[in-house]
Amino acid sequence: MAASLTKSFNPETASWFLAKEKPPAQIKKFMPIVATQSPAIAQPPPARRRSLADLLAPLDSIAAHSPNLVANHEARFEAGGETYTLPRYLFVGPKGGDTPIRVGIFAGIHGDEPEGVRAAVQFIKLLEAKPELAAGYYLSFYPVCNPTGLEDGTRHSRSGKDLNREFWGSSNEPEVRLLQAELISRSFNGIISLHTDDTSDGFYGIVRGATLTKHLIEPALQAAGKFLPRDPRSIIDGFQARNGVIRDAYDGVLSAPPKVRPRPFEIILETPQAPPTFLKECAFVAALKTILTEYRKFIAFAPNL
Ligand SMILES: [Zn+2]
Numbered sequence: 001m002a003a004s005l006t007k008s009f010n011p012e013t014a015s016w017f018l019a020k021e022k023p024p025a026q027i028k029k030f031m032p033i034v035a036t037q038s039p040a041i042a043q044p045p046p047a048r049r050r051s052l053a054d055l056l057a058p059l060d061s062i063a064a065h066s067p068n069l070v071a072n073h074e075a076r077f078e079a080g081g082e083t084y085t086l087p088r089y090l091f092v093g094p095k096g097g098d099t100p101i102r103v104g105i106f107a108g109i110h111g112d113e114p115e116g117v118r119a120a121v122q123f124i125k126l127l128e129a130k131p132e133l134a135a136g137y138y139l140s141f142y143p144v145c146n147p148t149g150l151e152d153g154t155r156h157s158r159s160g161k162d163l164n165r166e167f168w169g170s171s172n173e174p175e176v177r178l179l180q181a182e183l184i185s186r187s188f189n190g191i192i193s194l195h196t197d198d199t200s201d202g203f204y205g206i207v208r209g210a211t212l213t214k215h216l217i218e219p220a221l222q223a224a225g226k227f228l229p230r231d232p233r234s235i236i237d238g239f240q241a242r243n244g245v246i247r248d249a250y251d252g253v254l255s256a257p258p259k260v261r262p263r264p265f266e267i268i269l270e271t272p273q274a275p276p277t278f279l280k281e282c283a284f285v286a287a288l289k290t291i292l293t294e295y296r297k298f299i300a301f302a303p304n305l
Helices: 002-008 052-065 114-129 147-152 174-186 213-224 277-301
Strands: 069-072 076-079 082-085 088-092 101-107 137-142 190-197 204-209 239-242 265-272
Touching (some): 052 069, 052 114, 052 147, 069 114, 076 174, 082 147, 101 114, 101 174, 101 277, 114 137, 114 190, 137 174, 190 277, 204 213, 213 265, 213 277, 265 277
Parallel strands (some): 101 137, 190 265
Antiparallel strands (some): 076 082, 088 137, 204 265
């Protein structure tokens, strides 16, 4: 029975984010997300906490009435006796070509980098106002990849781990396992992560994955450059850089499953921390918008890239 269900399971129609109601039990069995147990807690949470609900309230209110945006708070995990969700949002753009282009946008995996979280919220607001920007796309947003860290304002999760060094290495961190399940089941054409660098004065990008990625980052940095200067250094964060582009990254960063072929495009956008919030958000949003536009052009010319 399980085999026949697997065979007939269609991830596009049965996925969590296409059904606003609860999916039928037999489909739920195959949903990638499962609640997992947190490892031991390394330190008690600080008293002052940022409210995740407040940060995400604009998205949940859009999802409540929009035909384009679906919110899903079903991915749960335990940390220190409390239940957390790893929130996910799907923005379905107007129909474009044949197959929707699936892109995952990830933010807040370092809890002390709320800029990316806010930018993801702003970008979804923009898409809601101008859905044609997302024509042809299924955009999966994971705006809070490290809920406990974001709540506490710490880079690490409450278990003491840098979650962005844990991917594809048999991690026991529940957030990483939930995200890995998504990265496997969604088979993204592109993956974009948003980060903040408190040691940089300029905006920069890290490119990995598909070779076309390098053609996406330059226009993205140009677009961001209307708001924030580019980091001109030849070494950024210990890596060789050219024109604000790095082609290497730490092991264990959030990325496509190692064996996936063809490789999706993978871009990490880094904003400097010091500039005003408004400029950081505008730079991120401009870069995201540009990546979607540029990648759509590539797909139109070479659908098998
Ligand atoms: Zn970061």
